[in-house]
Amino acid sequence: MIDFIGAVAASLVLGFIIGLKIRRLPGILYVVLFLVILVLSYFVGDYPFYIFQVGKELLPINAVLITSYLGIVLGSVLPGGGGSECED
Amino acid sequence: MKFKEANQYRNLAALAAFLIFSGVILHTFYTLKVIPGISYLYSLIAPNIAPNAVTTIVFDFRGYDTLGETLILITSVITVSVVFGRGAFIEEEKAELKHVVPTPIQSVFGAPVILVLMCFGLLLIFGGHLTPGGGFQGGSVLATAFFISVVIYGVRKNPFHYSHDFLIGMETLGALIFLLLGLAGVAVSGYYLYNVGANIWGYGLVDFLRYADPTNAGIVPYLNVAVGLEVFGSLSVAAVFLAEARKHD
Numbered sequence: 001m002i003d004f005i006g007a008v009a010a011s012l013v014l015g016f017i018i019g020l021k022i023r024r025l026p027g028i029l030y031v032v033l034f035l036v037i038l039v040l041s042y043f044v045g046d047y048p049f050y051i052f053q054v055g056k057e058l059l060p061i062n063a064v065l066i067t068s069y070l071g072i073v074l075g076s077v078l079p080g081g082g083g084s085e086c087e088d
Numbered sequence: 089m090k091f092k093e094a095n096q097y098r099n100l101a102a103l104a105a106f107l108i109f110s111g112v113i114l115h116t117f118y119t120l121k122v123i124p125g126i127s128y129l130y131s132l133i134a135p136n137i138a139p140n141a142v143t144t145i146v147f148d149f150r151g152y153d154t155l156g157e158t159l160i161l162i163t164s165v166i167t168v169s170v171v172f173g174r175g176a177f178i179e180e181e182k183a184e185l186k187h188v189v190p191t192p193i194q195s196v197f198g199a200p201v202i203l204v205l206m207c208f209g210l211l212l213i214f215g216g217h218l219t220p221g222g223g224f225q226g227g228s229v230l231a232t233a234f235f236i237s238v239v240i241y242g243v244r245k246n247p248f249h250y251s252h253d254f255l256i257g258m259e260t261l262g263a264l265i266f267l268l269l270g271l272a273g274v275a276v277s278g279y280y281l282y283n284v285g286a287n288i289w290g291y292g293l294v295d296f297l298r299y300a301d302p303t304n305a306g307i308v309p310y311l312n313v314a315v316g317l318e319v320f321g322s323l324s325v326a327a328v329f330l331a332e333a334r335k336h337d
Contacts, residue, residue: 004302072203
């Protein structure tokens, strides 16, 4: 159960919109960056109270940071942002 | 449809929007009742709306002021485009930042840093009603991330290829969300930019536009998103115009 479901959903949508114009980057970069974002979200912690709640336990991982990243990646990968080639 | 004909329809639509918006603003000012000591009342009420009282003041109590501030950004972008924007439309004369070859370090670390910065900008936007941060700061971080990409990759071969149209669309979308949320307040209470979701003054429609989190922030988070989009669009457009400006501009 996540209390801040509004921000989690909205960050996914806004991240998707912003990611629409990012060209498709190498897949390994997305994977490595996801791990980096996981570590960062642990350090960001409960700022500003966006944390996962699993049962009665609170996971000290910032949910909005992760969903923002996922939104950007989805926006970049699915529509492709104009393809993988950097062209005019 | 010919250009002149389309332009006439656009002018008519702009006139209609201007008249409606002016009418609503004038009506609100005409019916406004100034209660002495309202700021003292707000000092007590603000923490009940959102934990960050400053955001409550900026977006709820002084919503008009914030609306004006966001429109200032549009004016500044128009000014930048008028002064420096010629380079964007003249292909023959190359600007300094149109074609840039990144160094190896920039190639490796550029895109990851920019993506992380963008995530941080979004986090700032969505935490605006809870902690220091918000639309202005988050939008600035997003625009900064984009400008770093322009400095590293240039304008032409940039993987973060936000076009003029897209950025202006973001700016317009942000402004439209702000204005339409204000109209929702008129529909519910008769007051422009009334905080519909928080509904402190009890106009009945409590659950409409209530933000899905434990706070009672109402439309304040949506306004933060609107301002974030607008700041991102405005500053990025200005950055692109400056990057494409010719040396003697």
